[in-house]
Amino acid sequence: MSPISTHRHDDVLIVTSNNPPVNALGHAVREGLVKAIEEADADEAVKAVVIIAQGQTFFAGADISEFGTPKAFAQPMLPQVVDRIEACTKPVVAAIHGTAFGGGLEVALACHYRVAVPSAKLGVPEVKLGLLPGAGGTQRLPRVAGVRRALEMAATGNPVGAKEAYAAGLVDKLIEGDLLQHAVAYAHEVKDTRPLPKSSERDEKLREARENPGIFDEFRKANAKKFRGFDAPEFNVRAIEAAVAKPYSEGVTTERQLFMELMSGTQAKAQQYFFFAERKASKIEGLPEDTKPRDIRRVGVIGAGTMGGGISMNFLSAGIPVTIVEMAQDALDRGTGVMLKNYQATAAKGKMTAEQVGQAMGLLKPTLDFDALSECDLIIEAVFENMDVKKEVFGRLDKIAKPGAILASNTSYLNIDEIAASTSRPQDVVGLHFFSPANVMKLLEVVRGAKTAPDVLVTAMQLAKKIRKVAVVAGVCYGFIGNRMLIPRQTQAMRLLLEGATPEQVDRVHVEFGMPMGPFQMADLAGVDIGWHRDPSRIENIRDALCAIDRWGQKKSAGFYDYDEKRRPSPSAKVQEIIEEFRTREGVQEREISDQEIIERTLYTMVNEGALILEGGFAQRASDIDVVWIYGYGWPVYRGGPMFWADTEGLPKIVEGIRRQQERLGVDFKLSELLVRKAEAGEKFTR
Numbered sequence: 001m002s003p004i005s006t007h008r009h010d011d012v013l014i015v016t017s018n019n020p021p022v023n024a025l026g027h028a029v030r031e032g033l034v035k036a037i038e039e040a041d042a043d044e045a046v047k048a049v050v051i052i053a054q055g056q057t058f059f060a061g062a063d064i065s066e067f068g069t070p071k072a073f074a075q076p077m078l079p080q081v082v083d084r085i086e087a088c089t090k091p092v093v094a095a096i097h098g099t100a101f102g103g104g105l106e107v108a109l110a111c112h113y114r115v116a117v118p119s120a121k122l123g124v125p126e127v128k129l130g131l132l133p134g135a136g137g138t139q140r141l142p143r144v145a146g147v148r149r150a151l152e153m154a155a156t157g158n159p160v161g162a163k164e165a166y167a168a169g170l171v172d173k174l175i176e177g178d179l180l181q182h183a184v185a186y187a188h189e190v191k192d193t194r195p196l197p198k199s200s201e202r203d204e205k206l207r208e209a210r211e212n213p214g215i216f217d218e219f220r221k222a223n224a225k226k227f228r229g230f231d232a233p234e235f236n237v238r239a240i241e242a243a244v245a246k247p248y249s250e251g252v253t254t255e256r257q258l259f260m261e262l263m264s265g266t267q268a269k270a271q272q273y274f275f276f277a278e279r280k281a282s283k284i285e286g287l288p289e290d291t292k293p294r295d296i297r298r299v300g301v302i303g304a305g306t307m308g309g310g311i312s313m314n315f316l317s318a319g320i321p322v323t324i325v326e327m328a329q330d331a332l333d334r335g336t337g338v339m340l341k342n343y344q345a346t347a348a349k350g351k352m353t354a355e356q357v358g359q360a361m362g363l364l365k366p367t368l369d370f371d372a373l374s375e376c377d378l379i380i381e382a383v384f385e386n387m388d389v390k391k392e393v394f395g396r397l398d399k400i401a402k403p404g405a406i407l408a409s410n411t412s413y414l415n416i417d418e419i420a421a422s423t424s425r426p427q428d429v430v431g432l433h434f435f436s437p438a439n440v441m442k443l444l445e446v447v448r449g450a451k452t453a454p455d456v457l458v459t460a461m462q463l464a465k466k467i468r469k470v471a472v473v474a475g476v477c478y479g480f481i482g483n484r485m486l487i488p489r490q491t492q493a494m495r496l497l498l499e500g501a502t503p504e505q506v507d508r509v510h511v512e513f514g515m516p517m518g519p520f521q522m523a524d525l526a527g528v529d530i531g532w533h534r535d536p537s538r539i540e541n542i543r544d545a546l547c548a549i550d551r552w553g554q555k556k557s558a559g560f561y562d563y564d565e566k567r568r569p570s571p572s573a574k575v576q577e578i579i580e581e582f583r584t585r586e587g588v589q590e591r592e593i594s595d596q597e598i599i600e601r602t603l604y605t606m607v608n609e610g611a612l613i614l615e616g617g618f619a620q621r622a623s624d625i626d627v628v629w630i631y632g633y634g635w636p637v638y639r640g641g642p643m644f645w646a647d648t649e650g651l652p653k654i655v656e657g658i659r660r661q662q663e664r665l666g667v668d669f670k671l672s673e674l675l676v677r678k679a680e681a682g683e684k685f686t687r
């Protein structure tokens with residue numbers, strides 16, 4: 001049965017799409033739409049058409065799962081579908097709810113009129129898939145919404161709400177009440193209008209850019225940092241430039257060429273892979289299908305420091321009350337003060353109203369009374385990273401938490417099973433590893449202990465979605481997925497300094513690769529002193545030497561770099577001196593280090609660690625590792641994460657590179673058997 005059905009209401013033909021979950025424009029939908037328009041044209045009794053969708057949303061775009069398969073090219077393709085809609089001899093009204101995204105918005109733009117409910121969102125997120133709107137969107141959108149808005153929407157992929165879309169002329173009418181009923185009424189109003197307004201024929205909104213073609217370069221310049229490394233934003237800009245510079249028919253040809261070029265590139269494959277990877281991450285293998293989550297009405301947080309405060313904010317923002325416990329009044333006051341300040345900063349940027357700030361803070365119950373946690377359904381410990389301290393906290397929690405409450409630790413390295421063993425209810429214990437700043441970073445590692453109950457895991461995953469995090473399940477191992485992979489990178493980066501590289505060189509290679517910062521910039525930002533033994537007389541490595549002279553990173557204006565009062569880094573002569581001292585002390589011969597060696601020793605070794613994690617069963621799938629690195633550490637999404645990247649590099653090349661460096665990697669380095677096996681068998685991690 002076709003997902004597109006038609007029925008008549010007086011002289012209006014109602015075309016309904018029913019293609020759950022998001023009415024993606026797969027082949028059958030495209031075919032159905034064309035047939036419906038032909039039916040409208042052929043039937044004299046039909047005076048107007050309404051296109052509407054059932055379920056949660058209007059068309060959310062082309063069907064991404066068809067990409068790379070013959071179905072994507074099966075006729076009619078989307079550009080033909082939209083042209084056919086626009087060519088309909090009767091007015092066509094798009095009735096929009098949910099999300100009119102990508103191809104969905106292109107369908108709406110091809111309709112002669114657009115009406116929408118106020119909660120609807122309109123956008124062209126193709127850029128996030130490494131693409132551009134390839135069904136006339138880059139040509140019609142600037143004609144309807146103006147060039148500046150089209151640039152912003154297409155190159156960033158961010159949608160606009162229906163009200164904003166209405167103000168921009170992208171929506172003709174906002175509908176309060178029943179969408180179908182009002183859309184039909186609207187169709188009646190416009191049924192005799194001729195000539196029909198066609199987006200492709202409009203050009204009044206192109207005039208501004210025609211007179212001032214400099215707006216494209218201005219836009220490029222203003223967004224250069226955000227777009228660094230990505231191909232698709234620039235291609236989107238070029239396609240819209242073509243809309244302004246060329247007649248419509250030539251503009252769409254340019255759009256098509258640019259679309260095909262992007263589609264055949266690695267970045268689009270990486271970004272599309274990531275779209276599905278992110279969604280797959282929430283699925284836990286091996287759990288009974290009917291596992292029900294536990295009810296979480298109030299969350300407890302132990303510790304009002306940076307982490308505890310950030311964690312609490314996630315729940316408060318989602319409308320979940322939080323009890324936050326500290327040991328001393330001043331620490332509690334400081335913590336809640338920081339939370340309020342953070343909320344106010346968000347409000348100052350216009351992203352929250354003063355009322356919402358009040359609501360969120362109103363859900364917070366700060367207290368010094370540990371026993372107050374007994375009313376919580378989930379309690380997250382965010383205290384000092386020390387096993388004895390954590391065990392003590394969990395022992396106390398065991399005595400006061402209500403039966404069935406979930407007891408979670410925010411530890412970044414420690415053994416959850418050992419922590420769980422300090423309670424009489426290890427089945428209720430789980431790791432919830434938030435990334436700093438916890439109210440901002442999207443990643444949550446859910447650490448599954450040996451005895452963690454299925455419903456605890458399901459609750460954690462569901463709650464993550466509620467607080468808008470992407471959760472990935474990790475097993476119990478030192479550093480879980482993300483931090484564990486950081487270890488070989490950091491170890492090799494330090495060795496490279498001894499052998500002749502500079503912090504600037506290592507960081508430059510990482511930044512050029514697409515990381516937001518390199519290992520030494522990251523150490524300076526996080527604090528070189530993290531995990532330091534705090535004994536200035538004990539100097540065993542370069543880091544100890546830096547810590548001993550107070551070079552703790554940005555917070556001290558000195559770390560691997562020197563910092564000026566504006567926190568701008570410059571190479572440090574002192575650091576170079578320390579490196580040379582160690583070089584002499586350890587008898588290491590200085591040599592020229594190539595950028596490629598840095599990649600092999602810091603990134604190939606990370607891939608190897610990822611393979612060891614998979615081998616040990618500490619991650620469910622390779623794509624989960626990629627999600628961790630993209631959302632937790634800023635790995636460039638256009639490279640698809642370390643495991644996808646390894647696949648595109650070719651696993652034999654990775655193994656070869658590691659073997660070439662093996663002697664330098666140190667005695668602790670272990671080559672993953674899984675990696676070697678896959679390389680030899682011509683297999684991949686991610687496909």
Ligand code: 3H9
Nearest residue numbers: 024060061062063064065078101102103125133134135279
């Ligand atoms: C395009 O349009 C190209 C054209 O310009 C040119 C062509 C020539 N296709 O996200 P959710 C699945 S490119 C196939 O969890 P939510 C998704 O995998 C497209 N499947 O729900 C998931 O499956 P599962 C431009 C899709 O409520 C399920 O639907 N459009 C597609 O949190 C639910 O998704 C976009 O990039 C799709 N297009 O969010 C929009 N979309 O249950 C992409 C979703 O098996 N989609 N699925 O895991 C979205 O942004 C969100 O899905 C949306 C709903 C906001 C719509």
